[in-house]
Amino acid sequence: MKGRLLPLKDLDRYTYVRPDHRSTIRWPGGARVAVWIVPNIEFYELDPGGSGKGWPRPVPDVLNYSLRDYGNRVGVWRMMEVMDAFGVRGSVSLNSAVCDRLPEIVAACVSRGWELMSHGIYNTQLFYGMNEEQVGDLIAESVRTISSASKRPVRGFLAPALSSTETFLDLLPKYGISYTIDLVHDDRPVPITVRDAARLISVPYSSEINDVRVMGVRGYSADDYASMVKAAFDQLYEEGRESGTVLCMPLHPFVIGHPHRIGALIDVLTHITAHEHVWLATGEEIADWYYANAYDVDSKAACH
Amino acid sequence: MPLDHTWYEHRTLSRAAGLCLPEGKRVALVVTVPMEFFPLDSPEKPFRPSGALDRPYPDTWGYANRDYGNRVGIHRLLRVFDKVGIRATAFVDAGTAVRYPYAIAQMAERGWELAASGVDRSSLHYQGVSRAVEAANIANAIEVVSAVSASPVIGWQSPGQSESFDTLELLATAGLRYVADWVNDELPYVVSTVAGNLVAIPTSFELSDRNILVHHDFTVDDYVKQVLAAAARLDEEASTSSPRVLPLTITPWVSGYPHRVRALTEMLVELLENEAIWPATCAELLAAFKPEHK
Numbered sequence: 211m212k213g214r215l216l217p218l219k220d221l222d223r224y225t226y227v228r229p230d231h232r233s234t235i236r237w238p239g240g241a242r243v244a245v246w247i248v249p250n251i252e253f254y255e256l257d258p259g260g261s262g263k264g265w266p267r268p269v270p271d272v273l274n275y276s277l278r279d280y281g282n283r284v285g286v287w288r289m290m291e292v293m294d295a296f297g298v299r300g301s302v303s304l305n306s307a308v309c310d311r312l313p314e315i316v317a318a319c320v321s322r323g324w325e326l327m328s329h330g331i332y333n334t335q336l337f338y339g340m341n342e343e344q345v346g347d348l349i350a351e352s353v354r355t356i357s358s359a360s361k362r363p364v365r366g367f368l369a370p371a372l373s374s375t376e377t378f379l380d381l382l383p384k385y386g387i388s389y390t391i392d393l394v395h396d397d398r399p400v401p402i403t404v405r406d407a408a409r410l411i412s413v414p415y416s417s418e419i420n421d422v423r424v425m426g427v428r429g430y431s432a433d434d435y436a437s438m439v440k441a442a443f444d445q446l447y448e449e450g451r452e453s454g455t456v457l458c459m460p461l462h463p464f465v466i467g468h469p470h471r472i473g474a475l476i477d478v479l480t481h482i483t484a485h486e487h488v489w490l491a492t493g494e495e496i497a498d499w500y501y502a503n504a505y506d507v508d509s510k511a512a513c514h
Numbered sequence: 515m516p517l518d519h520t521w522y523e524h525r526t527l528s529r530a531a532g533l534c535l536p537e538g539k540r541v542a543l544v545v546t547v548p549m550e551f552f553p554l555d556s557p558e559k560p561f562r563p564s565g566a567l568d569r570p571y572p573d574t575w576g577y578a579n580r581d582y583g584n585r586v587g588i589h590r591l592l593r594v595f596d597k598v599g600i601r602a603t604a605f606v607d608a609g610t611a612v613r614y615p616y617a618i619a620q621m622a623e624r625g626w627e628l629a630a631s632g633v634d635r636s637s638l639h640y641q642g643v644s645r646a647v648e649a650a651n652i653a654n655a656i657e658v659v660s661a662v663s664a665s666p667v668i669g670w671q672s673p674g675q676s677e678s679f680d681t682l683e684l685l686a687t688a689g690l691r692y693v694a695d696w697v698n699d700e701l702p703y704v705v706s707t708v709a710g711n712l713v714a715i716p717t718s719f720e721l722s723d724r725n726i727l728v729h730h731d732f733t734v735d736d737y738v739k740q741v742l743a744a745a746a747r748l749d750e751e752a753s754t755s756s757p758r759v760l761p762l763t764i765t766p767w768v769s770g771y772p773h774r775v776r777a778l779t780e781m782l783v784e785l786l787e788n789e790a791i792w793p794a795t796c797a798e799l800l801a802a803f804k805p806e807h808k
Contacts, residue, residue: 217572219554219555220553220613395582438773442771442772444776445773
């Protein structure tokens with residue numbers, strides 16, 4: 211791997227700032243917590259080929275492929291209907307292949323004023339084993355495709371299927387990305403150190419209350435999922451009295467979009483929207499606020 | 515010979531003795547908080563300890579999730595423990611002591627006990643490590659934690675609770691007094707090595723937050739139910755028998771998340787409503803253990 215001498219022990223992408231040295235965040239309108247919803251709209255290839263992420267069963271893995279496809283045929287529309295009813299917008303983590311293959315879905319997002327972030331091209335084409343040029347090409351192509359579909363710049367990024375290389379974060383600013391959601395190390399935005407003193411921040415995503423992790427992988431019920439998200443909201447809402455926090459709700463249409471689970475989304479959104487002092491934001495809005503109000507202070511904050 | 519080693523003799527719980535709790539106390543509640551650094555380059559061999567990063571290198575996602583515990587979660591837990599009035603024992607590996615000195619200082623300031631816990635989560639103690647390297651890792655781990663501890667460091671938990679055949683002897687040689695790796699008892703017992711004795715402090719992986727919430731994927735409500743059930747049973751037994759120990763492992767990257775911390779707080783409040791419960795650090799439990807008293 212280019213420029214690599216030894217495997218890294220530390221990520222070294224952000225500094226540790228002790229809690230009492232952190233800047234105080236005051237979200238717009240006196241909100242205590244910024245809530246943002248991240249639908250992951252993905253395309254998994256039926257036959258990803260040798261370098262792609264393999265399916266658990268031999269190709270064609272009908273059961274697993276069609277479960278993901280269910281998200282695009284059925285789940286996403288059900289999820290949109292619920293989000294519309296609550297007047298909440300999504301910040302979509304989008305595999306750019308969806309723009310070419312299923313433009314109807316992308317158009318539905320754009321018409322709702324949802325933000326489109328890049329989540330690579332396919333969720334079966336991962337960064338592992340790619341050199342820096344290949345990673346750069348993948349980012350560039352995904353951003354180009356998505357921005358031509360949305361007619362807006364792409365500002366946010368999540369690596370396809372959370373894959374990683376030592377340097378992919380360094381490449382993001384060059385393609386116009388101003389925030390990454392690959393890091394789940396904090397409940398507030400944080401400056402990220404990248405090559406050439408370019409500017410990049412992390413906006414909190416979630417490994418913990420992510421529908422596919424909670425209900426898909428770990429096997430919790432929809433009621434359990436709703437309890438977890440509401441508890442997380444209550445805690446971050448309370449802590450937001452002191453300094454604004456971020457609650458991210460990652461969703462996957464092939465998980466939350468099932469009829470036996472959609473009620474959990476209604477439950478959670480009912481709970482959240484019953485509160486005042488909540489900023490129902492997009493990732494871009496959170497990032498813009500942070501750059502304008504806290505980035506300079508936080509990026510100067512000393513280590514330890 | 516009932517057992518196939520010489521570290522300790524077989525002893526059933528009914529024959530256990532020597533733990534003298536303060537007047538009116540029946541169950542010692544020993545809360546331990548692991549402070550763990552999981553390096554990005556952690557090897558897969560010889561095994562991945564609980565919590566180890568498990569996606570391909572570089573596991574940015576896993577690294578950041580564990581880091582959340584040490585940068586955010588632990589401070590949430592400190593507030594919880596302050597609120598309910600518990601001083602915990604932190605098992606601090608050298609990797610976290612160096613990287614998160616403020617969090618460790620906050621513990622020391624509150625009178626928490628700081629104990630050693632290896633170099634980091636990729637420096638495991640097992641039979642494939644030479645005796646010299648293992649001894650050096652133990653010395654390094656103790657030295658780093660001693661530098662930030664107000665009192666002498668007397669305790670140890672190995673990364674991943676993994677040991678080699680030499681570990682216990684090397685811990686005794688290093689002057690430590692207790693070890694919290696073995697999960698085989700609810701009362702302390704003496705461990706003998708050729709370099710001197712140690713005390714095995716009861717610890718429970720079964721009832722740990724990481725085992726129930728992460729490895730077995732129970733809800734936090736189910737976790738709380740299990741802990742409260744354990745406390746009720748131990749208290750009942752202790753009313754007619756010897757005292758008992760309820761060891762709780764509370765992990766920053768597990769219980770320090772917003773969706774779990776309220777239930778944890780309520781659980782601790784409920785446990786401490788029972789006046790027979792005595793919250794103690796491992797060092798305090800050790801001081802209450804007098805094996806010569808039969």
